[in-house]
Amino acid sequence: MKSVYEINEKIMNGEAVVMTAGEFKESVREGKAPSLSDVDIVTCGTCGVMSGTFAVMTVPVAQPGTFRRCEKISLNGVPCFPGPCPNEGLGTADIVVFGTTHASEKYGGGNLFRDIVEGKEIKVVAESEGRVYENEIFSDDIMSARIITSRSAFKNYSAFLNCGKSPFNTIFSVLPLGGGASEATVSGCGEINPVQNDPTLRFLKSGAKVLLDGAQGRVIGEGTRSSDKKPNLSAYADMKDMMPEFMGGFVTSKGPECITTIAAAIPVTDEKCLEDLSVLDCDIPLPVVDVVKRDDVGTSDYGRIWQGTxxxxxxxxxxxxxxxxxxxxxxxxxxxxxxxxxxxxxxxxxxxxxxxxxxxxxxxxDMGSVTFGESCAPVVLRQSDRSKAVEITEILKDMIERKEFTLL
CATH class of the missing domain: 3.30.70.20 (Alpha-Beta Plaits)
Structure with missing residues (x-):
């Protein structure tokens, strides 16, 4: 056995052996599963539409003394929630912005978050006591900005079909999802997802370090709707350190959603870790659900989504x-x-x-397909990006090897 503290010391001494989840899984497929002496850390990642993403920030609105309390505010047309601090007389507003709040059918909170990180001009419109205040700001003008996930990186998601006769508009598809169970939409990065590789959240517990949209942050704890069967994470990080290519908006047939990316370093301390890390896409069940009635119609697996596609x-x-x-x-x-x-x-x-x-x-x-009973439906939309998830695991591996990311 190895302790997390021992592995952390190896990182700081430049001696830790780091593998990405992709490298580890490939070794398992080749019948050369790594042993405890072969690897110290495995970097895992997931990227995709994660609705439970929001930001907390302080933005300048007007000169100090101009207004007492912001009553209503928007950024680039995205409605925000002012408060709870009134910032009386300071000319600033503390706000909360949901990643799924819509300014229009094509622009929402996720788009706004990326625009801020990319340094684009942001238009502020606020109201107080019957007066309207406008301002144009950039990321450097924002005094503090933090993204928080209320639920993210689910160990397992569901594939959705439309078993009805008519096309159906849903947050799980861009175009209306065809009827007759003829099309499938899927989420989840399968075997490289952090929670899939630490399913009991043994290491991914409160205080654990992660990359959130490329920025170093920490796990707050289990996310909302987390369960023993489908655990997920709540995490946070500062926006100023984030990488725009790992975040943004994603327009669905029911309006904009939010793209979020999470990566984590799983320490390999004992045989149980190796067992959890050895699970492959084909071993991970993918429930297939009717998007209208939310009834289970079958079970497929992630191998059909990510292997040979x-x-x-x-x-x-x-x-x-x-x-x-x-x-x-x-x-x-x-x-x-x-x-x-x-x-x-x-x-x-x-x-x-x-x-x-x-x-x-x-x-x-080639996006693969899902099976349900004796039937099969082609995947017409992926809401998760395995390629970007792989990329973030490689970035995290490099950070660890350069001693820029430690476990503690």
Whole structure:
């Protein structure tokens, strides 16, 4: 056995052996499962739509003494909740912003968070005692800003089908989900998800260090709706250290949602750790649920989603038909598609929407399928980005090896 303190000492001495979850799992598949002497830390990650994301910040509104208490406020049109501190006479407002609050059908809290981190101009509109105050600010003007997740990184999610006859608008799809159980939408990064590799939250407990949207933060505790069967995390980190490519908005057929990324370093202290870390995609059940009635209709597995499929969208610009208005560009939930067959990789989350909407078949990606009973449905939308999850595990590994991230 090894203790967390011993492994932490090895990190600080530059002696820790670190593997990403992908490297560890590949060794298991090859029949060369690492032993306690082979590895000290495994970095895990997940990236995708996580509705339970919000921000707490203090923003400048007007000159000190201008108003007593902010009664109503918005940032880039996104409604915010002022308080609880009145900041009387200071000209500032303490606010809470939900990642799923909508300014419009295409812009919400998740988009706002990314715009702040990218250093874009943010328009503040506030009301107090019948007067309206406006201000234009940038991230450096925001006195404090922290993102908190109320629930994130579920160990296991569900795949959704629409068993009804008519298409159905839902937060789990960009386009209406086709009827007759003909299409599936999925979430979850499977075997590399932090909670999947520490299912009892033995290490991912209150105070544990994590990366939240690329910034060093900590676990607050279990998130809302956490259970023994489906545990999840609540975490926080400062926005000023976040990486925009790991966050943002994601437009669904019911309005904008929020993209969040979490990575964690799991210490390998004993055989139980190795057992938990050895679980593969094909071993992880994926419940299949009717999105309308929320009835269970079967169980598939994550191997059908992430093994033998594509993690990223492939592009063939030569197929572009140069439509007047690019359908893929209009439908893209993260504004990653450029007319003419281009993709802004820092925005793309490989959801697959472009594949369904481009008439010229410029975009392609094998997204797998789910089984339920004797039936099978192709996946038409992924709400989780395994490629970005892999990337954040590699970033965390590098940080540990450079002694920039420790366990304690």
């Amino acid at each position: 594509d993690l990223k969208v492939s592009v063939n610009p030569l197929n572009c038909l140069f439509c007047g208005e690019c359908p893929a560009n209009l439908a893209c939930p993260t504004r990653a598609i450029m007319p003419g067959g281009g993709i802004i990789q820092s925005r793309c989350v490989s959801c697959g929407t472009c594949i369904r909407t481009c008439p010229g078949e410029v975009y392609s990606m």
